[in-house]
Amino acid sequence: MLPLRLRPFLDPDNQEYWTGGGDGRLHMHHCGDCGWWVHPAAPRCRRCRGANVSPEAVSGRGRVATFTVNHKAWIPGSEPYIIALVELNEQAGLFLTTNLVGIDGDDVILGMEVELVFEIVDGIYYPLFRPRQESP
Amino acid sequence: MTTRIGERLSYISGIGQSVVGRRTGLSEMELTMQSVQAAIADAGLQPDDIDGLSTYPGGGRGTASGGFGGPGPNDVIDALGLSVDWYSGGLDGAAQLQAVVNACMAIATGLSRHVLVYRTVTESSAQGSGGRAGIGSSGMGRGVPGPFQYLVPFGAMSAVDWLAYSAQYHFHHFGLTRESLGQIAMSNRRHAALNPKALLREPMTLDDYLGARMIAEPLCLYDCDLPCDGSTALVVSHTDTASDAAHVPVQIHAVGTAVRGRPSWDQWEDLATFPGRDPAAHLWERADLTPADVDVAQLYDGFSMITVLWLEALGFCPTGGAASFLEGGSRIALDGELPLNTSGGQLSAGRLHGFGLIHEAVLQLRGDGGDRQVGGRPEVAVVANGAGSTVGCMLLTRGLA
Numbered sequence: 001m002l003p004l005r006l007r008p009f010l011d012p013d014n015q016e017y018w019t020g021g022g023d024g025r026l027h028m029h030h031c032g033d034c035g036w037w038v039h040p041a042a043p044r045c046r047r048c049r050g051a052n053v054s055p056e057a058v059s060g061r062g063r064v065a066t067f068t069v070n071h072k073a074w075i076p077g078s079e080p081y082i083i084a085l086v087e088l089n090e091q092a093g094l095f096l097t098t099n100l101v102g103i104d105g106d107d108v109i110l111g112m113e114v115e116l117v118f119e120i121v122d123g124i125y126y127p128l129f130r131p132r133q134e135s136p
Numbered sequence: 137m138t139t140r141i142g143e144r145l146s147y148i149s150g151i152g153q154s155v156v157g158r159r160t161g162l163s164e165m166e167l168t169m170q171s172v173q174a175a176i177a178d179a180g181l182q183p184d185d186i187d188g189l190s191t192y193p194g195g196g197r198g199t200a201s202g203g204f205g206g207p208g209p210n211d212v213i214d215a216l217g218l219s220v221d222w223y224s225g226g227l228d229g230a231a232q233l234q235a236v237v238n239a240c241m242a243i244a245t246g247l248s249r250h251v252l253v254y255r256t257v258t259e260s261s262a263q264g265s266g267g268r269a270g271i272g273s274s275g276m277g278r279g280v281p282g283p284f285q286y287l288v289p290f291g292a293m294s295a296v297d298w299l300a301y302s303a304q305y306h307f308h309h310f311g312l313t314r315e316s317l318g319q320i321a322m323s324n325r326r327h328a329a330l331n332p333k334a335l336l337r338e339p340m341t342l343d344d345y346l347g348a349r350m351i352a353e354p355l356c357l358y359d360c361d362l363p364c365d366g367s368t369a370l371v372v373s374h375t376d377t378a379s380d381a382a383h384v385p386v387q388i389h390a391v392g393t394a395v396r397g398r399p400s401w402d403q404w405e406d407l408a409t410f411p412g413r414d415p416a417a418h419l420w421e422r423a424d425l426t427p428a429d430v431d432v433a434q435l436y437d438g439f440s441m442i443t444v445l446w447l448e449a450l451g452f453c454p455t456g457g458a459a460s461f462l463e464g465g466s467r468i469a470l471d472g473e474l475p476l477n478t479s480g481g482q483l484s485a486g487r488l489h490g491f492g493l494i495h496e497a498v499l500q501l502r503g504d505g506g507d508r509q510v511g512g513r514p515e516v517a518v519v520a521n522g523a524g525s526t527v528g529c530m531l532l533t534r535g536l537a
């Protein structure tokens with residue numbers, strides 16, 4: 001969808017977030033003591049300040065908190081694309097910036113349900129989102 | 137219990153500004169010398185009176201690397217042959233205003249009595265004819281570190297994308313419209329027409345605004361500020377020198393520097409507000425004044441939406457109230473209840489990046505605003521800088537309290 005996906009600089013904190021999608025799931029830092037989801041990935045829990053945080057899979061489901069359709073071709077050759085702030089169902093305020101795929105910008109509404117779909121480039125699992133499909 | 141408000145030991149004694157333009161062909165040092173020498177002279181001082189120096193964002197970000205920052209402190213001290221007891225330069229803190237806050241702290245501690253403060257940009261020369269680049273687009277060959285790694289891989293390259301989040305949220309929940317944002321762009325342009333140094337002075341109609349090309353919905357080209365070359369400088373002095381002041385002292389009544397929520401472009405908890413909420417609250421906690429006392433406002437307009445967020449954060453209207461506050465544009469006009477961005481702001485006068493707004497606040501409080509002077513001898517001005525992960529504000533008064 002984008003002609004170029006810039007790569008994150010990997011370190012021990014964010015490694016699993018960006019490369020751990022081989023099981024089809026997104027792994028985010030989670031506090032084993034108080035249950036808080038910690039994002040961006042950091043080695044301490046920002047709620048209880050404990051060090052017992054490690055990556056765990058999230059459901060990959062959330063809602064569009066807000067979004068924009070970007071027209072300016074910051075990346076040469078890009079067509080207008082949707083940048084969205086998705087709030088994951090796991091926790092109020094657990095926001096990810098992402099792209100919405102499988103939907104036209106005019107059809108996006110705040111609060112709509114979305115689900116994770118990875119775009120994989122050179123070993124990086126970029127978490128994108130699409131409108132939530134009916135579950136079987 | 138009382139807290140000593142140490143910034144009130146400081147006042148702005150001098151201001152100066154270089155040539156401002158697009159691709160001026162002038163070096164970042166030449167622009168900086170123009171502004172700092174003008175500011176020192178305006179304060180009625182000599183270079184040898186300057187004993188402190190402060191800048192944003194420090195060295196290493198000059199024309200060769202995008203023009204976001206001019207020469208660093210060492211280079212300016214050396215170029216001007218200064219002898220200082222204290223100096224500072226840096227990017228982190230209460231946005232561009234942190235350079236002023238640092239000057240106040242140096243004065244309050246006794247490290248300095250006359251601090252030269254400057255901010256230089258050469259973004260127009262640096263971008264040449266290549267167009268504007270996003271923040272995250274350079275210098276990331278080994279991968280994007282820090283918080284930007286969660287933004288730029290998704291093409292969220294520029295603050296315009298991050299501010300579009302706020303705009304879309306306000307459109308959806310609070311009835312903000314493109315017409316509301318257009319009032320800021322048009323009002324700034326009307327003020328710019330009265331400012332000989334402003335870069336865009338032709339009238340802008342609502343049709344012009346609505347017809348501009350989209351950048352990041354709902355923000356269009358005229359919601360974005362205009363990169364330029366220019367340098368702005370101040371002299372911040374100890375109030376015990378005020379009897380020698382060349383102009384009416386402009387006192388720093390209070391600063392707002394707090395971070396209480398998450399200092400982030402996309403992790404701020406409350407999408408109805410923005411991180412400027414914290415320094416705004418901090419400002420009023422430190423002030424003896426209220427929003428109703430403010431006579432003129434210079435609120436950061438890197439993007440028009442930022443001005444909306446500051447209007448609400450500072451309490452000029454309630455959260456979500458900007459749509460009605462801006463309706464028709466009369467409240468923010470020169471003769472309105474809150475004259476706003478009276479130089480034309482960054483949208484029309486040029487992206488002097490925070491410091492143009494400080495300069496304009498001082499001109500207005502001195503009564504030196506020329507054709508764009510706000511009537512009724514304004515006594516209180518508020519200046520706000522920044523958005524997202526870098527925010528700060530300050531309250532200025534004409535004369536010493």
Ligand SMILES: [Zn+2]
Nearest residue numbers: 031034045048
């Ligand atoms: Zn915890």
